[in-house]
Amino acid sequence: MSRSKKYRSTIWIAVGIFLLAAGYWYFTANHLKRQFSPLEWQIITEISEKPAPPKDPSNQYLNHPAAIKFGEQLFFSPLLSKDKTISCATCHPKENNWMDGKAVAVGSEKGTRNTPSLWNTVHNRWYFWDGRADSQWSQALQPFETPEEMGSSRLAVLHALNNDDGLKQGYEKLFETNLDFLADSVRFPPFGSPVIEFGLENPWLNMAPEDQHLINQHFVNIGKSIAAFEGTILSPPSDFDRFVHAVSNNQQTDYPESALKGLKIFLRKGNCTNCHSGFLLTNKEFHNIRLNEENGGRYEGIRKLLVSNFNKNSSFSDDPTTSRIEYVKLVKRNWGEFKVPSLRNVLYTAPYMHDGRFATLRDVIDYYSELKEAVPDIHVNETIIKPLNLTEEEKCNLEDFLSTL
């Protein structure tokens, strides 16, 4: 064999090996994608698709660096609560995925609802389990005046802020205002609110309407600052996101086989994507999953939302045209509905459901599999809530998949 022939053979062998390796690599990478239908793959990619930067025209301070910084100060400050021991971070500690890990929240007193994590909440459409707020700034205001949470009142909150040099300075600089008017204790009593029952002694009732409006405006600024900070609480990519990215780019992945099986159950037998879809793994809406009917849930939420002075349709919104409240109508079927929670970081946000009744992910899966103790479906319109009858292996696979979100 001539030297040039030998040379050519070597090149052809090298090219062959390269093509074989590339083919093997391409086939194994695409092998994963081919296990799903085009629609399933679309649903999968929607989950891992990073949403556009958050925006809320009703809050001009969202994404405002100074507001974010001041909002962070407020978030971690216990000074604004009634007994000066409770802050937003009490129930939403950063080190615990922005939630307390308790079945129901415990602030000044024991509450009735499970504390949701704050991850990605800027992307929510409604806030609270019952959706009684339609913006994050409106949501952020309510714990101040809820007896089980901070137990304070809007007047007391503003006085507390005014009495702390650091907070006062930060507030006045950010909003280019002056809170010295609060020194007039006749016009601006030390406590009072229109939403808290103080009996006949509620000083709010004796205030001039223009003074009430002034207090409301400053109170709303506090909510908008906290919302600006909460808007920065965005979860990093998950193992599932990395898996989808790798498969989409024909790269190898070490995504666990059991989680992959769990993903198929999530999409097919479980029909979980009916409600848990998109980046947040929630359709952001409300459903009755037959847990109980004693709690009004969304029904009560809509009632409160429609009469709230701080909804997006109010004069305190920076852009009332973005309100969707006019499309919300109170109907009988809203009774017992609760917001579909996000499944991002779900492994770390136990316990589960609006009342924290399930301690583990496995408990949740067991519920959907058998629907033990579910209320009879004759009282609920959601005909898709049927026992999934999962096998032991399927339950484990589903749990493994959920753990990667």
Added chain:
Amino acid sequence: MWNESPDSLNGPRKTLRNWGILPYFEMKKYLTSIFILSLAFFTSCDTSVSVSHLVKIEFEPAEIPFNEFFNVLIELDTAHFKNVDLQQMNVEAIMPSHGHGMNVQPIVSPGEKPNSFKASGMLFHMRGDWEVQVFIKHADKLEKATLDVTI
């Protein structure tokens, strides 16, 4: 423009299902995301009556966005639909296989053209088969048009 080629399908699949409250002629056809042509034959107990109706439906945006608000633009044939009662005109959407509909109630307002209407505030929050329902009250009659849409 009331005719469309079946080949011009874009976006979510839409199937014309029925039109009217009495036995109807059912036709299924792929249509564009812009509008439907609705043709129905009505019969009553005593007499047989054939009526052709035209209803034009447009989605705004043209491709219905999943889990985002959108509008429905409705244009009624002026020859058939006279004195339409806007107050009783209603647009809804249900998921027959789920046993529920939208979580919102759209608001219907007059459109720019005569006998045209705009339903704002539609939201399909789940994937699957939806049935858009348009209720039209005119000349003391309440009629319903339905349109199947798969998201």
